[in-house]
Amino acid sequence: MSDFWDRYGRSVSICHRMPPVLKLALAISVIVAGVAIPVRYWPAYGVLGCLVFAGHSIAGIPLGYLIKRLLIFLPFVGSMAISLPLSQGLDRGWDLMLQIMFRGCLAFLVSLWLVNVMPFEQLLVTLRKLKVPAVVVAILAFMYRYVFVVWDELDKMRTARKARSFSGGSLWFRWRTLSQMIGMLLIRSLNRAERIHGAMCSRGWDGEVHWLDDQD
Amino acid sequence: MHIQDGYLSTSVCLATGAVSLGAVGYSLHRMKDSLGERTVPLTGMMGSLIFAGQMVNFPIGLPVSGHLMGGVLAAAILGPWAGCVAVTLVLVAQWALFSDGGLLALGANVLHMAVLGSIGGYAVMTTVRKLLGGGLRGAVAGSVVAAWLAVLAASAVFCLEFRLSYAASDFDFGNIFTLMVTLHALIGVGEAIITGFVVSVIYQQRPDLIDMAQPTDSRVASSASRFAAAGLVCALAVAAFAAPFASELPDGLDSVAERFRIAASNESTSGLFANYDQIPIAGWQKLSVSVAGIGGSLAVFAAAVLIGRAMPMNSPTIATEAAGE
Structure with a gap:
């Protein structure tokens, strides 16, 4: 089971060797940027997306794995997002739905990167250092x-x-x-x-x- | 069921995070009073159990299936404070292992499942138990009602958070509220049935496990705080049903949302569909909320009765003996 979660947590790359606090800070800042940047600055989303995929490829996480995980994740975010236009009689809320789905997927991919470059025991040590x-x-x-x-x-x-x-x-x-x-x-x-x-x-x-x- | 990152605006995430942080901090402070040095093994094991228990899929006759959420169950075993901490840490671990639930949205998830689920659920549970006078029936009915109300309250609070996250022009609050609360009234029935069955099994096999925190923790039982918490959860549930009928509520929310938006400078999605006039479907939402409310309440109480009766697993004598003591 753990093999599936953080399958690539023990491989070696620059991402894995980064100080744990830096990994956490990077992930949080990308997620916050993804949620906080208004839609009208949409080129910023392209930059964030490229950043996320670059992170994954440097960490050596294969695309197939990402797609597999995304396919499990999509029904969850989709079922919530689709309730928006459904509740509005199918004539409004589509753009908000797409926005939610896009931001959700972006944040999910960032989380996935973090999980795969930071094994759980490292997270525990980091939390301890952060005075939890x-x-x-x-x-x-x-x-x-x-x-x-x-x-x-x-x-x-x-x-x-x-x-x-x-x-x-x-x-x-x-x-x-x-x-x-x-x-x-x-x-x-x-x-x-x-x-x-x-x-x-x-x-x-x-x-x-x-x-x-x-x-x- | 988890809120993912991207659903709620950053400011709402921060606000819910602050509330959750306070509640969990207080729970941590109180937890040790009730469980003493057993805190770490018991809370940790309960967390592992909820984690694993969520992997058991319950068929509902459709391609999708349901699972246990466990906030009320944790509170039934460990008491409200340790239950809250256990569910919180389950959510943290789910994010850290599955990337399920989001990092920014963790505060909102904790608020819904740990704070409303465990602390609010516990308040409802003990109130119902007191009304029914303990025993197997009281324990099962209390957990069933609490589990249903906790899910309903969580969905209502989520709608409020969602409303505060986006501009009013993007969607009609009443409609999304109706859909969400109706859906969760049904989902809550599932959670209530599972929780009721699990509690009744435990009550029959190991009645001492139900509410381990109770005997040593006298302060939890102070009726004032319990009634306040029970009142809060009940009020939320009532609000869930009453909201579509009360036309003032969305207006009040609008002004709160405006204030939030000025502070957070949230954008309005100027999209393809924003200019369309909304086609009002006036009839269905009031009807469906009423149906959900009445049907849901009936189903929950029927489940409480049926579960209480349908559990002749073995040694019912132990249960009655324990109840008699």
């Missing part, structure tokens, strides 16, 4: 560590369900079964959290987060 409270970073780190475990658990439950020939049924029945699966997953995860908490306590956990770089 230690407990927030600790929870995020914990989440990132265990989301894959919970995922595997979910996969196991899916396999078990398939092995017992679960299929069809009324919508109500299927919703009930799927929700029960989430409920059981929740109980199992919280049981696991209690075990982890016990293990943490036995290793001297007192609720305070200590980071190695705090001692510098």
Whole structure:
């Protein structure tokens, strides 16, 4: 799964070697520019678009991957944007819709670039440097560590369900079964959290987060 | 469901971001009171769970499918403050891993799903539970109603933010409001059913997990703040239904929007269609809002009753024993 998210996070390029804060600042400034520049200065959008594609190509992220991700993203931004002209009786709101879709895609591509040049653990260290409270970073780190475990658990439950020939049924029945699966997953995860908490306590956990770089 | 970058203007993003930052900061401050040193493992695991739970697709008989959002569920387990933090961090991680949800729009997403969803949802949930007198029925009905209202409130607030982001001439606020709120009344029914089922499973298997924060956190239960929050959410939901009927509201919003626009110097899209006269479709919007309101409320309450009844999974005795204590 993580292979799909930040597939190119571990490759080597100038973009990957940039200081993390600079990457973050670059991404934020391009997104802000994309949202804030009025439509009448449309040449600026061309420049931003070129910048984004240049960034992707320097980072070595192939076009096919971008297109694949965009195709997943487009229905989401599209369904929201299409509701604008739909609600106006199809005679207004088309230009606003296009504007939203364009800005959305631009920002999405910038985010995608950032995700692919900055692996999650680097983001955590950066957040820590930016004085985000230690407990927030600790929870995020914990989440990132265990989301894959919970995922595997979910996969196991899916396999078990398939092995017992679960299929069809009324919508109500299927919703009930799927929700029960989430409920059981929740109980199992919280049981696991209690075990982890016990293990943490036995290793001297007192609720305070200590980071190695705090001692510098 | 997430707001992407580009939907809202920068100034609205900054304003919602400031509100969310305050709310999450306060939640962080309060979270430790209720969960103590269990904060990191419990909140982190809840975050992972919501993250994974959103991957379970619920068929709705169409090519698209729904999924859990989880704000009310997190609040039902962890209490409002840790629930808010958990959902916030899920949103951060979704942006950082999937690039889903946008960076500038993070504040708005947090406001809708974490602040309205967890804190507002918790207020509604406890109020309903109190009215119904606890037990399985109270827990399920509370979470069902809270989940539905939270989705509805989020859609109403989104419309207001959207209105403040663009010039009034670009679109008719009443129409987009109607469409959004009607749609989300339906989406909310889905979220309400999933949340209700999940809560009832947990209540039957591990009743101690529901609202772990409750016993130690007496300040959360102070009725004044809870009623204020419940009132806010209810008012938003009522506003959602009443807005198309009240003709003054768009005008009031217009003036607020004008002020915003002067401050932010937002552009009006001088587009192809801007000069067309809008064809009023007067009848359908009032009708559809009424239908959505009545139908949605009925569906939610029917779901609450059905879920309460349709869960003979196993060991109902434990649930009744726990309820009796």
